Amino acid sequence: MNAAGQQDWDEEVDLLIFGAGAAGMTAALVADHEKLKVLLCEKTGMVGGITSTSGGTTWVPGTKLSVEAGVPDSVDDARRFLESVVGARGGDEAREAFLQSGPQAIDELARISDVKFVAAAAHPDYVSGPGAAYGGRALVPAPFDARVLGQAFARVRPxxxxxxxxxxxxxxxxxxxxxxxxxxxxxxxxxxxxxxxxxxxxxxxxxxxxxxxxxNALAARLYYSLRKRDIEVCFDTPLVELVRENGRVTGAIVATPGGSRRIGARRGVVLATGGITRHSTLRNQLFPAGARGLSLSPLTHTGDGVDRARHIGANIEDGGDSPGLWMPCSIQRARNGHADDDSVWPHIILDRAKPGLIAVNGRGERFVNESDSYHDFVMGMLRDAQKNGATGPRVPAHLIVDAAFIHEYGLGLLMPGRSAGRIAGFERSGYLVKGNTLAELAAKLQVDAAGLARTVESYNRAAAEGKDPAFERGASPMNRFNGDARQQPNPCIRPIGAGPYYAVTVWPADLACSAGLSGNANGEVLDQAGRVIPGLFACGNDLASIFRGTYPGPGTTLGPAIVFGWRIAKHVARGGAAHETRGAQAVKACA
Structure with a gap:
C-alpha cells in the first residue's frame, strides 16, 4: 500500500514485529531494554515457530561461554573458517557484522533476560577447513522448568x-x-x-x-522473558499488508480476532515470520522439484513477511548454493491415511554416522558420505538425482543396515535395543523394510539388485580395513564425533554383516530456508536495485542466509536469527529508521 497522506492508526508503537520465533522475540526483548515501545504480533496462538521444534543449538563464534566451557574460540578463527566455507559467494559485510556482534548479543541476552546457553565442549563444525572448531561455537539452550509460566505454558508451541x-x-x-x-x-x-x-x-x-x-527450552525462555518485561504479544494476529508512506514503511494492517486494525510504527517494522518454506509459489519457483514434497516447518509458515515485502518492491535472493537447508527424513504413514498424522523422523546423528550403515539410491549405489551433516547428505541426494535425471518419487534414498546394527543403534523411529515384536511392528506398518537377503531387500525397495550387491561387496572390502576410498567417511572430526568410538580404526565404518537386512527410506525435507529477503548488515530490507526500503527490517528465515546456501555448523540458522534480531533492535534504538507518524489513537491492538 502506498499512502499519499497521513495515516489514522488504531495504535502506534516504536517497533512493530511480526513473528514470535527466536528472531522476533529477541528483537522485542532488546528493543524493550532500549526503552522502545514494542508490539509483537504472532500469526498463531503460540510462540516459538520452528525454534520450538528444532534442536535449539545456536552457532555463535567467539563468546565468553566458550572460555567457560574450556574450549576458547575466537572471532578471527571463525572468520577464516567462513572464508573457506562460503568463499566468494557474497554477503561479506553481513557475515562480518554477525561475527562482530555475536558475542555481544549472547552476553547481553544473558544479562537482561532468562535466555541462557552453555557452550558445547565437543560439537564440531560441520565442514572441515582453516579455523574450524571442535567445540565452543555451538551453544546449547539450558534446560527450562516451564512450571514458572503457569497456564501461559500452553502458549509455547510443543x-x-x-x-x-x-x-x-x-x-x-x-x-x-x-x-x-x-x-x-x-x-x-x-x-x-x-x-x-x-x-x-x-x-x-x-x-x-x-x-x-x-x-523448546529456548522458545520458552524467550517467552518467559517477554512476560517478565510485560512486552505485549498479540496472538492470532497475522500481517495483512505493509503500509508505505512517501517510500517509507510506516506501519501495517493486521487481522485480529476482533477485525482488521492499523498499527503505526515510528521506528520500523520487523519481519520474522519464518521464511518461505510453505509459500506455494516461491517454493515451486525456488526449490528443486525433488525437495518440494516435505517440510519440517509449521504449517502456518506460508511466507507472509517475504510475500508482503515483495509486493512493495523488496528483492528476494535465491539462497546461493541452495534455497533450502535440508534434513533427510523417514516417514511412518498414519493408519488413518491422513498425512498430517504421519510420523516424520529427522535423521540427525543417531544412525547415519554410525558404523555399518550405508545409503543407496535407486540404482543400489552409494552417493554421499553418510556421516556428513544432514544438510550435506541431502545436497548429495539432490546432486545425485539431478545427475541421473531423477525427480519426484525417484529422489529418495534408502538407509541399509544389518540386524546387529538395528539392535545396537536402532534406525530412525526404531530406538536401539528394541524387542523383536517392536521391530515386527515397524515392518507391518511399512516403515521398516526387511529382507533375508540383499536381493530380497532390493526387490522390496525397488532398487537394482545387482547394483546393491556390488555396492555392499565394494563397501565391505574397504570397511574391513576401516577405509572408505569412495567418500572418505570418518575422515573429518565431525564424522568421527558422531560415530562410535568403540569401532576402530574408523568409528564410522564397519562391514555390513549377514542377513537379515533392514532399510528405511529417507526423503529431502527443508528445516529452514536460505532464500529470503535481501538485507544489509543492520537487517534493513533492500529493494531490487539494492537500495534500503526505509522502515523495513527482516531477520530469522525471512532474511536471506548470510552463509549463502552453505551449512557451516550446528545452529547456523538460530545463531544469525538471534544476532540479527539483536542488531536490528540496537540499530533502531540508535535512531535508525526514526520518523514521525500522526493520527495515533490510544487503542490496543490486542488484549
Whole structure:
C-alpha cells in the first residue's frame, strides 16, 4: 500500500514485529531494554515457530561461554573458517557484522533476560577447513522448568511429537541412555524413576511435560522473558499488508480476532515470520522439484513477511548454493491415511554416522558420505538425482543396515535395543523394510539388485580395513564425533554383516530456508536495485542466509536469527529508521 497522506492508526508503537520465533522475540526483548515501545504480533496462538521444534543449538563464534566451557574460540578463527566455507559467494559485510556482534548479543541476552546457553565442549563444525572448531561455537539452550509460566505454558508451541515420549515428555540427551536401559544399573533405574515421576506430576496440571530441552527450552525462555518485561504479544494476529508512506514503511494492517486494525510504527517494522518454506509459489519457483514434497516447518509458515515485502518492491535472493537447508527424513504413514498424522523422523546423528550403515539410491549405489551433516547428505541426494535425471518419487534414498546394527543403534523411529515384536511392528506398518537377503531387500525397495550387491561387496572390502576410498567417511572430526568410538580404526565404518537386512527410506525435507529477503548488515530490507526500503527490517528465515546456501555448523540458522534480531533492535534504538507518524489513537491492538 502506498499512502499519499497521513495515516489514522488504531495504535502506534516504536517497533512493530511480526513473528514470535527466536528472531522476533529477541528483537522485542532488546528493543524493550532500549526503552522502545514494542508490539509483537504472532500469526498463531503460540510462540516459538520452528525454534520450538528444532534442536535449539545456536552457532555463535567467539563468546565468553566458550572460555567457560574450556574450549576458547575466537572471532578471527571463525572468520577464516567462513572464508573457506562460503568463499566468494557474497554477503561479506553481513557475515562480518554477525561475527562482530555475536558475542555481544549472547552476553547481553544473558544479562537482561532468562535466555541462557552453555557452550558445547565437543560439537564440531560441520565442514572441515582453516579455523574450524571442535567445540565452543555451538551453544546449547539450558534446560527450562516451564512450571514458572503457569497456564501461559500452553502458549509455547510443543516440539515435534516424535521428540516426545509417553505423549508429551521431552528427554534430555544425558537421560536417554538411562531411559533406554532402565534396568542396566541402579543409577539408570533411579534416574528413570525420577524422570517418569516428574512427568507424571506434570500431567496432573499441564498438557505435557514441563521439563524442556533443545529448541523448546529456548522458545520458552524467550517467552518467559517477554512476560517478565510485560512486552505485549498479540496472538492470532497475522500481517495483512505493509503500509508505505512517501517510500517509507510506516506501519501495517493486521487481522485480529476482533477485525482488521492499523498499527503505526515510528521506528520500523520487523519481519520474522519464518521464511518461505510453505509459500506455494516461491517454493515451486525456488526449490528443486525433488525437495518440494516435505517440510519440517509449521504449517502456518506460508511466507507472509517475504510475500508482503515483495509486493512493495523488496528483492528476494535465491539462497546461493541452495534455497533450502535440508534434513533427510523417514516417514511412518498414519493408519488413518491422513498425512498430517504421519510420523516424520529427522535423521540427525543417531544412525547415519554410525558404523555399518550405508545409503543407496535407486540404482543400489552409494552417493554421499553418510556421516556428513544432514544438510550435506541431502545436497548429495539432490546432486545425485539431478545427475541421473531423477525427480519426484525417484529422489529418495534408502538407509541399509544389518540386524546387529538395528539392535545396537536402532534406525530412525526404531530406538536401539528394541524387542523383536517392536521391530515386527515397524515392518507391518511399512516403515521398516526387511529382507533375508540383499536381493530380497532390493526387490522390496525397488532398487537394482545387482547394483546393491556390488555396492555392499565394494563397501565391505574397504570397511574391513576401516577405509572408505569412495567418500572418505570418518575422515573429518565431525564424522568421527558422531560415530562410535568403540569401532576402530574408523568409528564410522564397519562391514555390513549377514542377513537379515533392514532399510528405511529417507526423503529431502527443508528445516529452514536460505532464500529470503535481501538485507544489509543492520537487517534493513533492500529493494531490487539494492537500495534500503526505509522502515523495513527482516531477520530469522525471512532474511536471506548470510552463509549463502552453505551449512557451516550446528545452529547456523538460530545463531544469525538471534544476532540479527539483536542488531536490528540496537540499530533502531540508535535512531535508525526514526520518523514521525500522526493520527495515533490510544487503542490496543490486542488484549
Amino acid at each position: 516440539p515435534r511429537k516424535e521428540f516426545m515420549g509417553l505423549g508429551g515428555m521431552m528427554v534430555a540427551r544425558s537421560d536417554l541412555s538411562a531411559l533406554l536401559a532402565p534396568f542396566a544399573s541402579l543409577a539408570n533405574f533411579r534416574r528413570t524413576l525420577a524422570v517418569l515421576g516428574r512427568y507424571a506430576m506434570d500431567r496432573l496440571r499441564y498438557p505435557r511435560g514441563t521439563q524442556l530441552v533443545m529448541g
